[in-house]
Amino acid sequence: MNRVIVVGGGLAGLTAAAYLARGGTRVTVVEQSRELGGRARTSIEEGFSFNLGPHAVYLAGAGAAALDELGIPYEGGQPGGGSFVQHQGKLHTLPEGLVSLVSTGLFGLREKMEIASFFTGLQGVDIEPLARVRFADWLAEQMSTTGARGLVTMLARISTYTHPTSDMSAGAAIRQMQLAFQKNVRYVNGGWQTLVEALRRQVEGHGGDIVSGVSVRSLARDSALRGVVLENGETLAADAVILAGSPHMVAQLTGITHWAATRVPVHAACLDVALRHLPHPSRKAAFGLEEPLYASVHSAVANLAPEGSALIHLARYGGLQGREAGAVRLELETLLDQLQPGWRQYVVKTRFLPDLTVSNAAVLASQGGLAARPQVAVPGLQGLFLAGDWIGPEGMIADASFSSGRSAAKLILNQREQQSEAA
Ligand SMILES: Cc1cc2nc3c(=O)[nH]c(=O)nc-3n(C[C@H](O)[C@H](O)[C@H](O)COP(=O)(O)OP(=O)(O)OC[C@H]3O[C@@H](n4cnc5c(N)ncnc54)[C@H](O)[C@@H]3O)c2cc1C
Structure with missing residues (x-):
């Protein structure tokens, strides 16, 4: 049979599937949402490309390396210049x-x-x-x-x-x-959905299947792993499964609850703002010194908005942390008043996302740092692998998703090679 099922069609799952398909393995990605991409999705509204909050590729990171290795280009620009620090309520260069x-x-x-x-x-x-x-x-x-x-x-x-x-x-x-x-980092032209689509093309172009709008309900296993059971009761047979989701998804599908109980997610509250005109084009970013605040005109260096207009991402790191959503939104709007006075008269659309999960797990000293994160191969469960932004020893946020997706695929490909050599 030799099929691999990847549960989750975000960056981790699609990266794993792309490497597997290119390596000649039969792979099927199952994504519960109708849209692929997970947290790397971009929605196009009125000509603006809205990422799910501010997203930047770390050019020296594992994600950039994997994309290069897969031959996936991603154009865009690097932020820099025109930046301010908010100190005691005022902006300074x-x-x-x-x-x-x-x-x-x-x-x-x-x-x-x-x-x-x-x-x-x-x-x-x-x-x-x-x-x-x-x-x-x-x-x-x-x-x-x-x-x-x-x-x-x-x-x-x-x-x-x-x-x-x-x-x-x-x-x-x-x-x-x-x-x-x-x-530095790169803001990506057209948003991160372009990365998702490029990965999807790689999977499908090398014979892999993607099933979206269907949730995986459980693993199919007796003495060995047999595949996955979908929400409609259908079993998809496979001899290896990669779970590319959160610690809670892993707990639900495997019964291993330890990680869900101990990982501390990283949150952010995000305000995305589309303007038909940017009042002060030279003022591009502001960061809070005391308050955990972020604002950046992503369209200043990447193609994310119609000509002459602007897309700005603002965030409060940590998310609401017990505060009222309205108060946090007001705080972000006030930061934008300082960075781009007069912005309110040019608003095309705003989107406030008060509680996004940026990463499934902060990398804590008490948990041993990067090297002590869960490994891609699940101990004691032959054929079961993990991928995601909380897995493996390399990278944070999406870099960890790319890196662990790649590692899980490479491990499976190596095992297959050894098995066929032995046979
Ligand atoms: C506001 C914000 C800003 C960010 N900024 C950056 C940045 O600048 N740089 C960076 O590197 N990273 C950034 N990130 C992080 C990055 O977006 C994520 O780390 C990355 O997209 C996670 O990918 P993933 O595939 O591991 O997980 P996800 O994207 O969460 O994908 C998991 C997928 O699994 C699916 N799934 C779950 N359960 C099931 C099931 N039972 N059956 C089928 N499918 C299932 C889900 O629907 C989902 O699509 C940011 C994230 C946020 C929210």
Whole structure:
């Protein structure tokens, strides 16, 4: 039979399926939603490409490497310049280089020296011994000034999407900042759905099947894994299954509840704003120093909006955290008042998504950091594999989905090769 079923048609599942199909394996992806892509979906409304909140590809990350390996191009642009820091309620120019750091009034001399030294040493930090060290403890050891700690915390938040950052694995946070500063990020023309569609074409182009709008209800197994059972009771036979969803999905389908009980998801509240005109084109981004806030004009560098108009993503890291949705929305609108005064008269559409799951699991020091995340092969369950943004030792957010999807597929392909050599 030699069929592999992939449960979940997000980036992790589609990446796994693309590698399997290219490797000559019969693969079927089952996605419960009618739309493929999971959290990487983009909806096109009135000519604007709305990602599900702000999405950027880390060009030095595992996702970019997998896309390159699969031959999937993704055009777009890199953000930079025209950025501000919101400090004590007011916007200040973000120092983006040594010259602007020296001249900014945002920090004192000792703070500037600590910030400069952080950037000089960042790429050389050995992250391995820092896997189980809390980011807050590492920061306290490295820096004595409030301003420098605040700026580095802000950068860690932007790079990892995690808030609060204190319990994060210092190794994981630093790795993510290293990636961000090595090659920057890219906002993708047409939105992340273009990546989803390219992966879908790879799967189908190499003979794989995709079934959407159908949920997997359980695994089919007796003494061995036999496949999956769909919501309509039909069994899809397979000798290997990749579960490419959340810890809760894994708990529901396998009965392994440990991960669902212990993983701490990363949330964000997002406001997506489409404008028919951008009042201040040179003002492109703003980040909160004290408050976990983000605003960026994604259409400034990527093709996401009709000519002359603009698409802006705003977010509060951490999501609502017990606050009223209306108060958080107001906070984000106020940040946009500061970045783009007058924006309200040009609104085409706004979309407020108060509680998105950015990642299924924060990378915590207490859980051992990246290297201690669950592995793609489920121990004791022959033929069962996992993929997703909480799986495997490499990358955070979508990089982990790409990386674990690729690893699960490679593991299955290797096993197949060994079996056929033995036969
Ligand atoms: C606001 C926001 C901003 C983000 N920004 C970035 C960013 O800038 N950079 C970055 O790298 N990442 C970013 N991410 C994270 C990135 O979007 C995700 O990590 C990635 O898309 C997750 O892909 P996945 O395939 O692992 O999971 P998902 O996209 O969640 O896919 C899982 C799929 O499984 C399906 N499924 C679940 N249960 C079943 C079942 N029983 N049967 C069939 N199907 C099932 C679901 O419907 C879903 O489609 C962001 C996410 C959000 C929300």
